[in-house]
Amino acid sequence: DFTGVVTFTYVISEGGGVLAEQKISDTEGGFGGGLSNSDYFGIDGQYIGDIDGDGIGDIAIGATSDDDGGTDRGAVWILFLNRDGTVKSKQKISATQGGFGTGLDNQDYFGNSVTSLGDLDLDGVGDIAVGAFYDGDGGYTRGAVWILFLNRDGTIKAKQKISDIQGGFTGVLMNEDKFGVAVGQIGDLNGDGIVDIAVGAYGDDEGGSDRGAIWILFLNRDGTVISHQKINDTQGGFAGDLDNGDTFGNEIALLGDIDNDGFIEIAVGAYFDDDGGLNRGAVWILSIDENGIVQKYQKISDTVGGFGNQLSNGDFFGIDFSVLPDMNGDGINDLIVGAIGDDGGGSDRGAAWVLFLTEIGTVSEAYIINDLKGGFDGELTNSDYLGDLSIGIGDLDNNGVTDFGLGARNDDDGGGNRGAIWLTFMKPHGEAEVEVTIIVESACTIPERVINNEIDLSTPDVYFNWDENGATAYELWRSSDPYFMVGAGDAVVEDTVTAVPAVHLNGAGDVNSNYYYGIVAVGSCGDRAALSSRLGAFDYGLVRGQ
Numbered sequence: 001d002f003t004g005v006v007t008f009t010y011v012i013s014e015g016g017g018v019l020a021e022q023k024i025s026d027t028e029g030g031f032g033g034g035l036s037n038s039d040y041f042g043i044d045g046q047y048i049g050d051i052d053g054d055g056i057g058d059i060a061i062g063a064t065s066d067d068d069g070g071t072d073r074g075a076v077w078i079l080f081l082n083r084d085g086t087v088k089s090k091q092k093i094s095a096t097q098g099g100f101g102t103g104l105d106n107q108d109y110f111g112n113s114v115t116s117l118g119d120l121d122l123d124g125v126g127d128i129a130v131g132a133f134y135d136g137d138g139g140y141t142r143g144a145v146w147i148l149f150l151n152r153d154g155t156i157k158a159k160q161k162i163s164d165i166q167g168g169f170t171g172v173l174m175n176e177d178k179f180g181v182a183v184g185q186i187g188d189l190n191g192d193g194i195v196d197i198a199v200g201a202y203g204d205d206e207g208g209s210d211r212g213a214i215w216i217l218f219l220n221r222d223g224t225v226i227s228h229q230k231i232n233d234t235q236g237g238f239a240g241d242l243d244n245g246d247t248f249g250n251e252i253a254l255l256g257d258i259d260n261d262g263f264i265e266i267a268v269g270a271y272f273d274d275d276g277g278l279n280r281g282a283v284w285i286l287s288i289d290e291n292g293i294v295q296k297y298q299k300i301s302d303t304v305g306g307f308g309n310q311l312s313n314g315d316f317f318g319i320d321f322s323v324l325p326d327m328n329g330d331g332i333n334d335l336i337v338g339a340i341g342d343d344g345g346g347s348d349r350g351a352a353w354v355l356f357l358t359e360i361g362t363v364s365e366a367y368i369i370n371d372l373k374g375g376f377d378g379e380l381t382n383s384d385y386l387g388d389l390s391i392g393i394g395d396l397d398n399n400g401v402t403d404f405g406l407g408a409r410n411d412d413d414g415g416g417n418r419g420a421i422w423l424t425f426m427k428p429h430g431e432a433e434v435e436v437t438i439i440v441e442s443a444c445t446i447p448e449r450v451i452n453n454e455i456d457l458s459t460p461d462v463y464f465n466w467d468e469n470g471a472t473a474y475e476l477w478r479s480s481d482p483y484f485m486v487g488a489g490d491a492v493v494e495d496t497v498t499a500v501p502a503v504h505l506n507g508a509g510d511v512n513s514n515y516y517y518g519i520v521a522v523g524s525c526g527d528r529a530a531l532s533s534r535l536g537a538f539d540y541g542l543v544r545g546q
Contacts, residue, residue: 016327016354016367016429017375019399022085024421026414030086031079033414039063041077041419042407044320047393048116049126052080052152054088057394059405060128061421062111069095074110076130078154083396085403085423091154093130099156103146108132110146113183113251117195121149121221123157129197131180138164143179145199147223160223162199168224171215178203179215184252186266190218190290198266200249207233212248214268216292229292237294240284246270248284253323255285258332259359263287263295267335269318276302276309281317283337285361298361306362307355314341317353322391324402328356328365328429336404338387345371350386352406356429369406369424378422384408389421401426 026035035041045061052058059079066075075094082088095104104110113131120127127149135144144163151157164173173179182200189196197217204213213232217225232249233242242248251269258265265287273282282301286294302311311317320338327334335355342351351370355363367373371380380386389407396403404424411420 017427018369018377018424019375019427020425021376021378022423022425023378023413024079024085024087024423025411026418026420028413028420029423030082030088031090032087034090034092035063035414035418036067037415038065038417039075039419040065040409040417042389042411042421043409043419044111044113044131045389045391045405045407045421046114046116046128046322047391047405048078048128049118051078051126051150051154052089054080056081056083056088057396058154059391059393060114060116060130061389061407062114062130063419064109064112066094066111068092068097069104070106072107072109073104074108074112074132076111076114076128078150080154081396081423083398085396085425093148093154093156098154099151100159101156103159103161104132105136107134108136108144109134113181113200115183115185115197117147117185117197120147120195120219120223121158123149125150125152125157129183129185131183131199133178133181135163135180137161137166138173140175141203142173142175142177143181143201145180145183145197147219149223162217162223162225168220168226169217169228170225171228171230173201174205176203177201177213182214182249182251182269184254184266186216186252186254187256187264189216189264189288189292192218194219194221198252198268200252200268202247202249204232204249206235207242208244210245210247210272211242212246212250212270214249214252216288218292231286231288231292231294236292237288238286238297239294240297240299242270243274245272246274246282247272251318251320253321253335255323255333255335255357258357258361259287261287263289265361267321267323269321271316271319273301273318275299275304276311277313279314279316279341280311281315281319281339283318283321283335285357287361300355300361300363306358306364307366308363310353310366310368311339312341312343315339315351316341320388320390320407324354324392327354327402330356330364332357332359336390336392338390338406340385340388342368342370342387344368344373345380346382348383348385349380350384350388350408352387352390352404369404375427376422376424380408381412383410384420385410386422393423396423397425399425399428401428 041063043064048060061077063075065072073095078091080089110132115129117127130146133143134141142164147160149158179201181202184198186198199215202212211233216229218227231238248270253267255265268284271281280302285298287296317339324334337353340350349371356365358364369376386408388409391405392402393405406422409419410417
């Protein structure tokens with residue numbers, strides 16, 4: 001038996017996940033309409049920095065089957081955001097809007113890929129590159145990339161096309177190569193002070209049908225090409241095992257120099273890869289030198305790279321992805337990877353995987369965000385294809401954690417397949433020290449694990465309840481332990497309080513970054529009813545926050 005106070009410190013592990021989400025579609029999120037059926041808004045996009053200078057980052061989102069000017073010419077929407085993830089204003093870029101002018105044809109599918117270029121022309125405003133992978137320059141669906149120099153309002157100041165016959169590109173493209181299916185900024189690879197890009201051509205047939213390729217393009221400031229290097233199954237130093245139909249090059253992202261060897265790493269998708277089963281998908285991590293030659297590589301799939309047999313047939317893991325600034329505090333950038341065929345909650349609802357990488361490009365840990373897991377509470381329906389766009393969007397809500405943008409190109413808000421994106425506000429991943437005060441007011445036996453610092457809040461019988469009046473009060477309690485409960489806010493029991501810095505406890509979360517969590521354990525000897533009455537008649541002694 002014991003009466004008095006016991007204070008100890010323990011560590012809570014936080015697994016990340018979604019705190020809240022905001023949908024942007026034809027009918028939600030302040031978008032305000034403008035989409036048509038089968039536009040596929042959200043098929044790709046990118047965080048493009050603060051274009052309008054309001055201190056909040058903005059995004060560019062593709063709608064590859066938009067019909068402005070003609071059938072399936074495509075479009076890109078520049079969305080200027082509020083901190084809550086709603087749209088403050090928008091600017092469409094298409095064959096008829098945004099100052100694009102001439103140059104798009106029917107079935108070009110402009111907007112199928114988008115990347116930020118930073119301020120390429122040094123005018124103080126960020127610029128973008130946009131793929132049009134069915135462009136017909138030089139031959140049938142050889143593809144193209146447009147370099148777009150932007151004004152602060154998201155309109156186009158100037159543009160430069162790169163294709164089989166334009167923009168200084170001298171590489172050899174073939175019919176159905178689909179150059180521009182992916183475009184990714186890869187930093188200043190050759191050290192000339194100008195960013196370079198990698199462009200996917202997933203229909204490339206060197207080595208075998210549709211094995212795919214990427215092109216490293218060294219740029220001038222005007223968006224033309226100085227030189228290039230091709231990477232595929234037969235050249236560029238890449239000796240990875242590609243099979244027919246892998247579609248290597250469907251997505252590209254810069255990881256940076258994750259192993260600190262002086263060579264940058266890029267991620268390259270092969271979403272039709274069959275490791276483990278049909279069309280499960282894969283991501284290749286390539287280390288490339290200043291000339292664009294591969295020095296080493298690492299594959300991540302259902303069977304290699306530490307990912308660990310978590311995919312199913314037809315998941316299409318790797319269809320889209322984006323680098324995330326170090327999410328788990330190990331000094332290595334991480335990845336968010338889409339898997340549009342994931343069936344969590346229903347057929348093809350889709351998912352995104354957060355991959356924590358090692359310095360050699362393998363996976364140390366991963367978690368999924370889908371209709372059933374990861375804290376995502378948005379309403380998905382079958383064949384929405386969540387994860388078709390999977391990007392980091394900076395720390396939109398200013399809680400110190402990078403937030404995500406997840407596309408769902410087949411969403412039906414407003415009409416069939418108009419598309420949508422979900423902005424997800426994320427919880428931290430890592431550990432936090434928490435000081436706990438045990439207050440025992442009557443003589444009763446305290447479990448040995450309490451006295452010995454062995455309370456574990458990660459066990460399955462811990463959960464939380466919201467107060468009926470909203471998210472101002474909640475508790476975590478162990479159904480098997482009447483001695484221990486947790487309240488949110490400045491939790492006070494007879495003027496005794498332990499307030500600790502805001503941390504996230506098993507999903508409860510500091511939803512608006514204003515709370516402190518008081519953690520209180522009372523020796524109730526199993527009498528929850530009496531405790532509840534003394535603390536204000538909340539269920540099981542729920543302690544109100546401020």
